[in-house]
Amino acid sequence: MSVATQDSAVRTGRITRTFIYVFLIFFALFYLLPFFVMVINSLKPLGEITGGNMMALPQDWTIQPWLSAWSTAQIGVEATGLKPYFINSILMVVPAVAISTMLGALNGYILTKWTFPGHKILFGLMLFSCFIPFQIVLIPMARVLGELGLSGSTTGLILVHVVYGVGFSTLYFRNYYAAFPTELVRAAMMDGAGFFRIFWRIMLPVSGPIAVVCIIWQFTNIWNDFLFGASFAGLNAMPITVALNNLVQSSTGVKEYNVHFAGAILAALPTLLVYIVAGRYFVRGLMAGSVKG
């Protein structure tokens, strides 16, 4: 057995590291490939795609497919583009995320700092909602929305997503607040702060990391949801995921692949943006409390 000198250690270290990087770069490129295909094909005239080479760069660069996907493409019966549905999605996702996150924070606060007999069972039951398959609730939910007079509306969709989202957001906040020192709540109580004041002034200001995690999670899930959108949204409340499907599936006329690609990117853009902006908080927040310091 040869003795490992420092030199040989450095050398083998360098070789392995080079190998690892080449390996990683290769796979990064491989995973980026679909996105590359989508982007280049969304910037070509249709003729270049049907002409054969999907992988080639555009010879004739154009943003026409993007404009078309956004405002003039035929979706369902009307040529409105994805714009109104994008707005529908925003109108749905912002309140749904805000409400489910707030409720989750409030639930977490109660389940850790104002515990009552049976709080563990209640929390366990709430966790169930994270694991119930969506399909099971479709019919009961349709009935509830009908009873409430919210069928087909954006408000109805918001309700559905809040109900489904509150399980996860409660899980996040409960676990985060469980590590929050109860002495602080007691101190605030003796200082004369009530239930909501402690929540607003003491708990919420330190909830940044977990709120980011919760918002990213909820935003991605609600924005990407197709099943509830397809099942419960009327024509005027249809979210972008459903509209994208209609765009791609429309059976009339020529299949405009370049427009489809542009539309698909448009539909994915907000979640992508949220990840890029807040992604590092996501990782940090998920790790919070797991390691000291």
Add this chain to the structure above:
Amino acid sequence: MGFLDINNAVKAYGAVEVLHQVDISVEEGEFLVLVGPSGCGKSTLLNMIAGLESVTKGTISIKDRVINDVHPSKRNIAMVFQSYALYPNMTVGQNITFGLEMHGTPKPERQAKLADVAKLLQIDHLLDRKPGQLSGGQRQRVAMGRALVRDPDVFLFDEPLSNLDAKLRVDMRTEIKKLHQRLKRTIVYVTHDQIEAMTLSTRIAVMNKGYIQQLGTPKEIYDTPANLFVASFMGSPSMNLIPAVLVADGDQIAARITGFDGQPLLLRLSQNDQTIRNYLDAQVILGIRPEALTDADGADRNARNLQVIRNQVTVTEPAGSDTFVTTVLGGKDCVARMRADADVHPGQPFDFTVNMDKAVIFDPKTEDRIAGRH
């Protein structure tokens, strides 16, 4: 009626009683320390006074007002927590005035009080910092400032010094004592550290297993411990508890103990009343503090009953200011506290001077003290 009255207070969780019939009356301006090992119920009692735990039976009243069902914020008390419990998102100034703000004190008054307290605690320069930027001692001061600014009837301290390092703890202890002497406020202070209890308090309640073992001034607790638990818990090094037999020695009474080689040693007691005479020829436990077991030069000059016993030295431990000498009496290791330069050598016999004025006698069965000093 005292200022703070705890009247037969009981705390039970379901069928388990953790605090039994606690009865303490605290006068205005008193510094009461609740001391005992973990799980003795001292923090529970403090939380009951604070209103963070309910009172199962009995009453707690402040200024003759029963506060059993009064919300913590309306009891006019303030508490310093072990972890300081500073609000991490607020500055030091906001931390201190938060309570005033919640009680609707107008802003100019809040600022004036903040300035007073900050000056008193010498934290004026820290008011704009966040708790995360402070050292342990500074956080401790802020936590006290938060209590002081409220101007409460009673201050509650829950082991406030246990998160500090040894040196800072001693400094802050002095600081708290100074503060009490200056402000003359009523304080209830919980600690498991018997030195803190001795140095700070005007009265100590020694607790164990949910019972008050003894309530008295530091001197009473130290010199005449009510039972073996108090005797061994208070004092460091703790009291030497030596098995002995009481025998008649003329018209006096003496305790017969065995020395290092099993040789009998006689120590004449200062006590000689009927209570103690009932224990003649019976097994007792003789309690002698380390400083009452010393060399001839180190002995208390005012003591009336000094006696010398010759016994083998097992270990000597020089501690700078004192030398601790271990010797075997009654089959047990006993610690003697001597001057730093006392001429003692391990493995050699030495003439120990025992101050029998300070000796206490316990009944081994009931573990209670039979008779104290005379």
